[in-house]
Amino acid sequence: MADPLLSVRDLRTFFYTENGVARSVDGVSFDISAGETVGLVGESGSGKSVTALSLMRLVRPPGRIEPGSQIVFDGVDLTALDEKAMRAIRGARLAMVFQEPMTALNPVFTVGDQIAEVVRVHHAGNKKEAWARAVKMLETVGIPSPEQRANEYPHQLSGGMRQRVVIAMALIMNPALVIADEPTTALDVTIQAQILELLRDLQQKFGTSILLITHDLGVVAETASRVIVMYGGEIVEEAPVGDLFARAHHPYTEGLLNAMPQVGHERERLATIPGTVPPPTKWPQGCRFHDRCPYAWDRCANEHPPLYQIGGGHVSRCHLAVEPERRAHKHEPMVVA
Amino acid sequence: MTDDGSGSRSFVRRLLEHPAGRWSLATILLLVLVGIVGPHLMRYGPNDVLGMAELHNLPPSWQHPFGTDQISRDLLSRVVTGARISLGISALAVALSITVGTAYGLVSGYAGGWVDATMMRILDGFLSIPRVLFLIALWTLWTPASVWGVALLVGATGWFGVSRLVRAEILTLRQATFIESARALGASPLRMMWRHLLPNVMTPVIVFATLSVGNVILIESGLSYLGAGTRPPTASWGAIFNGAMSAAPNAWWILLFPGLAIIITVLAFNVLGDALRDVLDPRHLHASHTPQIAQAATSASLDKNG
Numbered sequence: 001m002a003d004p005l006l007s008v009r010d011l012r013t014f015f016y017t018e019n020g021v022a023r024s025v026d027g028v029s030f031d032i033s034a035g036e037t038v039g040l041v042g043e044s045g046s047g048k049s050v051t052a053l054s055l056m057r058l059v060r061p062p063g064r065i066e067p068g069s070q071i072v073f074d075g076v077d078l079t080a081l082d083e084k085a086m087r088a089i090r091g092a093r094l095a096m097v098f099q100e101p102m103t104a105l106n107p108v109f110t111v112g113d114q115i116a117e118v119v120r121v122h123h124a125g126n127k128k129e130a131w132a133r134a135v136k137m138l139e140t141v142g143i144p145s146p147e148q149r150a151n152e153y154p155h156q157l158s159g160g161m162r163q164r165v166v167i168a169m170a171l172i173m174n175p176a177l178v179i180a181d182e183p184t185t186a187l188d189v190t191i192q193a194q195i196l197e198l199l200r201d202l203q204q205k206f207g208t209s210i211l212l213i214t215h216d217l218g219v220v221a222e223t224a225s226r227v228i229v230m231y232g233g234e235i236v237e238e239a240p241v242g243d244l245f246a247r248a249h250h251p252y253t254e255g256l257l258n259a260m261p262q263v264g265h266e267r268e269r270l271a272t273i274p275g276t277v278p279p280p281t282k283w284p285q286g287c288r289f290h291d292r293c294p295y296a297w298d299r300c301a302n303e304h305p306p307l308y309q310i311g312g313g314h315v316s317r318c319h320l321a322v323e324p325e326r327r328a329h330k331h332e333p334m335v336v337a
Numbered sequence: 338m339t340d341d342g343s344g345s346r347s348f349v350r351r352l353l354e355h356p357a358g359r360w361s362l363a364t365i366l367l368l369v370l371v372g373i374v375g376p377h378l379m380r381y382g383p384n385d386v387l388g389m390a391e392l393h394n395l396p397p398s399w400q401h402p403f404g405t406d407q408i409s410r411d412l413l414s415r416v417v418t419g420a421r422i423s424l425g426i427s428a429l430a431v432a433l434s435i436t437v438g439t440a441y442g443l444v445s446g447y448a449g450g451w452v453d454a455t456m457m458r459i460l461d462g463f464l465s466i467p468r469v470l471f472l473i474a475l476w477t478l479w480t481p482a483s484v485w486g487v488a489l490l491v492g493a494t495g496w497f498g499v500s501r502l503v504r505a506e507i508l509t510l511r512q513a514t515f516i517e518s519a520r521a522l523g524a525s526p527l528r529m530m531w532r533h534l535l536p537n538v539m540t541p542v543i544v545f546a547t548l549s550v551g552n553v554i555l556i557e558s559g560l561s562y563l564g565a566g567t568r569p570p571t572a573s574w575g576a577i578f579n580g581a582m583s584a585a586p587n588a589w590w591i592l593l594f595p596g597l598a599i600i601i602t603v604l605a606f607n608v609l610g611d612a613l614r615d616v617l618d619p620r621h622l623h624a625s626h627t628p629q630i631a632q633a634a635t636s637a638s639l640d641k642n643g
Contacts, residue, residue, distance in 0.1 A: 056521055061450075084525075091522030098521075103514040108536045117532070118522050169522065 004031035005176055005209050006055070009070040013047075013054045015063040015280070022280040024050040024063070026233035032177065037203060037210040039224030039241070041217060041256065045277035047233040048213050052179045055211070056096055057086050074176065092122050095170035097163075099182035104166050105154035111165045112138070112150025118172050137168040140205075142198060160191035164198065171202060177209045184219060196223050217260055221245060226313075229253050232288030233280055235307065239314040249316035251293045275335035287319070291334040295326055351616045358612030364605040372421035381411035383418035383572040394588050404590040407583055415572040416594050422573040424602070426488045427553040433492030435546045438499030439538070443530050445500070446507025457504070464497045469559060476565045487560075487567055491553055499545050506538045540617045544610050551606035558599055574599050 009029050015022040025047045032038050042048045053059050055071055057078055065071075071078040074093060078086065090096075098104040106114055115134035119125050125133065131150070138146035141164040154162055163183065170178050180199065184192040200223060203210055212224055220227050220241065227244045229237040229252065237250040248254045255273035275292040278284060284291055290300035299319050308321035320327055352358040381387065392409040395401055403412035445456040463471075471494050481487050510516055511534075519533045554574075560566035561575025569576060574595040581591035 058517070058520055087523045087525060089523070090520070091524075096518070096521040098514050098518050100514050104518050106515040106519075106533060106537070108539075117519075117524075121523050121525075121528065166518070169518070 003075065005034045005036075005074065006032040006211075007070070007072040008055070009072070011051065011054055011069045011071065012066040013050050013059055013063060013069075014066055017062055017281065019279075020281040023233050023283060024280045025054060026283070028230070028233075028235055030228055030235065030238065032209050032211060034176065034209055035203070035207045036226065037200075037212060037224045039220035039227040040211060040213045040230060041215065041220055041227060042230035043215055043256075043273075043277060045280070046230040047280070048230050049181055051230070052096065052181050052211070052213055055179060056090060056094065057081070058090075088122070091118055091170075091175075092173045093176050095173065095175040095178050097166055097170045097178060097180040097183045099185050102159065102162065102186065105162055107154055110151050110153055111157065111162075115150075115165065115169050115172055118169055122173055124173065133172060134168070137172045138165070141165070141168045141171070141202070143168075159187055160194060163187060163191075163195055167195075167198065167202070171206065171208065174206055175208060177211065179211045179213065181213045182215070183212070185214070185216070192219070193222075199223065217245075217256055229256070232277065232283050234288065234317060235315075236289065236317045237315065238307075240312070243312060243314050247314070249310055249314065249321065250289075250318045251295050251320070252289050253316075255292075274333050287317070294330045294333050295320060296334065297326060297329070299323070348616065352612065355612045355616055357608050358616060361605045361609035361612060364601065365609060368420055368602055368605070369424060371417055372424050375417035376414070376421060379411070379414040379417060381414045383415045384410060384570045385414075386410060394591075396588075397590055403594045404588070406577070406580055406591050407588070408580075412577075412590065412594060415577055416574070416598055418572045419574040419577060419595060420598065420602075422484055422567065422571060423554055423557060423575070423599075426484055426491065426557050426567070426573065427550050429485070429488035430492035430495060430553050430557075431546055431549045433489065434495035434549070435499055435542060437492075438496030439503050439535070439542055441496065442500040442503025442505075443507060443535060443538070446504040446511065447526070447530050447534065449511070453504070457501075460497055460500055463494075464501075468494050469556065472556070472560055473563070473565050476560075482568070484567055484571060484573070487557065491557060491560075495549065495553065499542065499549075502541055502545055503538050506541060507534055510534055510537055543617065544614045547606055547610035547613055551603035551610070554599060554603055554606075 008031070011025055011028040012023070013025040015024055028047070028051060030038070040048050040051065050059065050063070054065055054069075055073075055078070057065070059065060065079055069079055073089070078089070081089070105111065109117075112131060112134045115137055116127070116130035119130035119133055120127070124130070135146045135150050138150055143149050143161060143164055149157070149161075154165070157165065167183070170180075183199070184195050187195060196219060199210060199212075202208065210223075212220065214220060224241050227237075227239060227241050228235055229244075229250065231252045237244070237248070237253045239247075239249075244253065245257070248257050252273070255271070258271040259273065261270060273292055278288070278291075284301075285304075286302050287293070287296070287300040287305050290296040293300065303319070305317045305319050305321075307315045307317050310316055310321050352362065376383070387405065387409045389409055392405055393407055395405040395409075397404045401411050401413065403416055406412055406415065441456065441460075445453045448456075466474075472490060475490055475494070479486075479490075481490060516529070516533060519529055524533065557566055557573060558575030558578065561573050562578045564579060567573040567576050569580070577595040578592065581588065
C-alpha cells in the first residue's frame with residue numbers, strides 16, 4: 001500500500017497551566033489515506049479539537065506539541081517545519097473548516113473578498129483572477145447567483161450559506177486534506193444534511209481527504225469510512241464505520257452509541273454516560289475511563305490498557321479484549337457508587 | 338480591502354439622513370472651505386498693521402466687520418486665517434496621533450504576552466501626565482518655530498488613548514474564530530494585522546479621531562492662550578485670545594469672534610463624532626450601552642435595508 005497522506009505518530013500536545021500540565025493529547029497515532037474520510041469522535045474535553053489544532057500547528061502557548069511527536073503530511077514532518085514553511089501549507093495543502101459559521105467569517109469584508117483573500121495569501125493570482133476563482137468556488141459549493149452573493153457581507157447570509165462560504169474558503173486552493181471541526185454543529189438538522197452532502201460531493205469531485213471532527217455519531221455514520229474514538233487525550237477505539245456501529249468494543253463507544261436517539265424508541269429516556277471527562281491535568285490511573293465504566297474491574301484501575309487488535313482493522317483500548325468474559329459483569333460505575 | 342461602492346454609498350446616505358450628522362458635516366465642510374479660500378478673499382492681510390495710532394481696538398463696522406485688534410489688524414481676516422491654521426494643526430496632529438496610536442495598539446494587542454505588558458506599562462506612564470502639562474514640559478525642551486512643530490507636539494502627546502482603545506478591540510478580536518481561521522488559511526502576522534484586524538477596528542478609530550479634532554482645537558487654543566502654542570503673529574484662534582489680554586478691557590469683539598469660531602468648530606466635530614457612532618456599524622459601537630434586543634432590532638432593520 002502506498003504511504004498514507006497523513007501519518008500521525010505519538011502526537012502529544014500538553015498545556016502548561018497554573019494547575020499543572022494538561023495532557024490534552026497524549027500519544028495519538030493514526031493515518032489518513034488520500035481521498036479518505038475519517039471521523040474523529042469524542043465528547044468535549046476528549047482532545048479532538050486540540051488534535052486538529054496540532055495538525056495545523058495552531059496550538060498557542062501555554063500549549064505545545066511535545067518533542068517526539070510526528071505529523072508526517074505529504075512526506076514532510078510538520079513538527080519540524082518553521083512557521084514560514086508552515087504558513088505556505090496552511091490553507092493550501094492542509095485546510096480547516098471551523099465550527100461556528102456565524103463567527104468564522106470576518107464581518108467587515110464581503111464573502112467574495114474573503115475567499116479571494118486565500119488565493120492572494122498564497123500568491124496564486126492577481127486580484128481579478130482571485131475574485132473570479134472565488135465566484136467560481138461559490139458556485140461549486142452550491143450558492144445561487146454567486147456573482148451577486150460574492151458582493152454580500154456575512155450578516156446578509158443564512159447560517160447554511162455561511163458554512164458553504166467557509167467550506168469554499170477551505171477548498172479553494174484544492175487542499176489534499178481538510179480538517180472539519182464540528183462543521184454542522186451550529187446548523188439546523190435539514191441544513192446539516194445539506195452540508196454533509198456537499199462535503200461528500202466535493203470530496204468525490206476533488207479527491208480531498210477529510211478529517212471530520214464531531215461529537216455526533218450520526219454525522220460520522222453518514223460521511224466517514226473509518227472512525228476514531230477519542231477519550232482522555234487518547235484513541236480508545238478505531239474501526240471501519242460499519243464495524244464500529246455493529247460491534248462497538250470499547251465501553252465508552254458503547255456508551256456513545258447508547259446515547260444516540262433511535263427511531264422507534266422515542267418514548268424511552270436517552271441513555272447517558274455517567275460522570276464527565278476528567279480534567280486533562282488529572283487523568284485517572286490505569287484506564288482513563290475506568291471510573292465511568294460499567295464493566296471496570298481491579299485491573300482497569302491499575303493497568304493502563306494498550307490498543308488491542310481485535311481484527312479487521314479494529315482496535316480497542318480496553319482489557320475486555322483479553323478478558324471478554326468480564327462483559328457479563330455489568331455494574332454501576334464508580335462515579336455513581 | 339476595496340469597498341464595493343454600494344457599502345460606502347449607503348454609509349454616506351445614512352450619514353446625510355442623520356439630522357445631526359448632516360448639519361455638523363455641512364458646518365465642518367463650510368469651515369474647511371473658509372480655511373482654504375477665505376484668506377484669499379480678505380481685503381486686508383491677517384498680519385497687516387493698518388494704523389497703530391488711530392485704527393486699533395475698533396468695534397465692528399462695515400469697514401472691519403469683526404473690528405480690529407490691539408495693534409490695528411483686521412480681526413475678520415485674522416479669524417478666517419485662524420480657521421486655516423487651527424484646523425490645519427488639528428487635522429495634522431490628529432492624523433499623527435491616530436496613526437501612531439493605532440499602530441501601537443495593534444502591535445501590542447496582537448503580540449500579547451510580555452510585549453503587550455511592557456508596551457501598556459509605558460503607556461500608563463505617559464497617561465499619568467496631564468496632557469497640557471506634558472505639552473508645556475515639552476515646550477520648555479523644544480520650542481517649535483512653526484505651526485508644523487505645534488502640530489507635531491500636540492500629535493505626539495495625543496496617541497495614548499487611541500492605543501488603549503485599539504488594543505482592547507484587538508484583544509477581543511483575537512478570540513474571534515475568523516482570526517483563527519485567517520491563521521489557518523496561512524496569513525502571515527503582518528497580513529493578519531493589516532488586512533484582518535485593522536479593518537475591524539476602523540469604526541471606533543474613525544469616531545475617536547473625529548471627537549479628537551474638537552479636543553485638539555481646544556488644546557491648541559489653550560496652549561496658544563498660555564503662550565505655549567503658535568507664536569505671534571500667527572493668527573491661530575487661541576493666539577488671538579492671547580493678544581486680547583493686552584487689548585482694551587471692553588474690546589469684547591476680540592474675544593467673541595474667535596471664541597465663537599472655536600465653539601462652533603468643536604461642537605460640529607463632537608456632533609459629527611456622535612453621528613458617525615450612530616451611523617457606522619451599530620452592532621460594534623453600541624455593544625457597550627445598548628440592550629441586546631435593541632441591537633438585534635437595529636441589525637435586523639439594517640439587514641432589510643441592505
